[in-house]
Amino acid sequence: MGRTLILGGGFGGVSTAVELRRIAPEHAVLLVDRGTHFMMGFRKNDEVVGRAPMAEGRRPLAALAAKGVEVVRGSVTRIDPAARAAEVDGRTLEGDELVVALGAETVPGAVPGLAQHGLNVYDPAVVPFAADALASLASGRVAIGIFGAPYTCPPAPYELAILARGAAAARGADLEFVAFTPQPMSLPVLGRAGCDIVEARLALKGVSFRPKAVAERVEAGRVVLAGGEEIGFDLLLAVPPHRTPRVLVDAGLAEEGGWVTVNGATLETGVDGVWALGDCTAVPLANGQQLPKAGVLAANEGAVVARRIAARLAGEPPTAEFDGEGACFLEAGDGQAMVVHGRFLAEGGPQVELQGPSEDLLAEKFRFERETLGDWFGFT
Secondary structure, three states: OOEEEEEOOOHHHHHHHHHHHHHOOOOEEEEEEOOOEEEOOOHHHHHHOOOOOHHHHEEEHHHHHHHOEEEEEOOEEEEEHHHOEEEEOOEEEEOOEEEEOOOOEEOHHHOOOHHHHOEEOOOOOOHHHHHHHHHHOOEEEEEEEEOOOOOEOOOHHHHHHHHHHHHHHHOOOEEEEEEEOOOOOOOHHHHHHHHHHHHHHHHHOOEEEEOOOOEEEEEOOEEEEOOOOEEEOOEEEEEOOEEOOHHHHHOOOEOOOOOEEOOOOOOEOOOOOEEEOHHHEEOEOOOOOEOOEOHHHHHHHHHHHHHHHHHHHOOOOOOOOOOOEEEEEEEEEOOEEEEEEEEOOOOOOOEEEEEEEEHHHHHHHHHHHHHHHHHHHOOO
């Protein structure tokens, strides 16, 4: 029955692979990723603040073989959408269907001085260094800085600020915390009322908040903003600007400086048999914003793509559509969490609400992790 080639082993890619094998078990699925493991993104925050290692949310992609998914480790160096093919470390792989789920890349070098003076907390390789730096700081100022938008998992930097402040207080460190963003409010998709709640929670937990802080450059001990203002720091935990992987621009799937444009309901790219989903894409919303770059939304997109491919295989018109529904957790301290729940593609514009904080929602966050890992990899 042919083969589907999936590029990327994050939420979107794994979800597509597992769901497609579930509903079209005779169809071959080949998943390509440069790494060996899938990881729950929020586990990076856990390790930074010294609560738990990232490994607790990491699972080997090789375990997908039990689901009938063939996994190839390698870097995608070229994509030919028309041929539904990709070059992976010099080897050409082809599929009858092609799913692009390569995520977004962080680019510290896009801001002068950021790579030299900040720690990229979105890079798993840097997270242990960030954890050591935070744990060893007895006094001074910690800045959690967002250096561009859109970026992956919008609530994560604010969760990190709250958890890091709590961890510092628990060990008796005398640290000041500030979180800043170039956006006009913390989570614009929530609107002003929802952002007021998030920003009040930051203040309650001892974290200062700076909106409209557009960084021009980073120097030793200070972030220089447009207009000349500065944000001083002794430790800078950074969310660098995000970009579409270069290979997608070279393939003509994204414009320079942009994202892969897809049909929001079907995830089609405009090239027959080629879909794109997750953080490498831009799905416009009715209010002029973009669909948030969030793992749960990518997973939901993947399930839709799998169903549409299965319908094509069966010679039926695809009917599955992505409704833009999903939720993101924001751990809020004191054993509680908030959740941003949205129907982002709803008629008339996004319908978004902020729930919590509550202990039940924190339990739901970890239940989501257990159930997702168990479903995809067969063990929690």
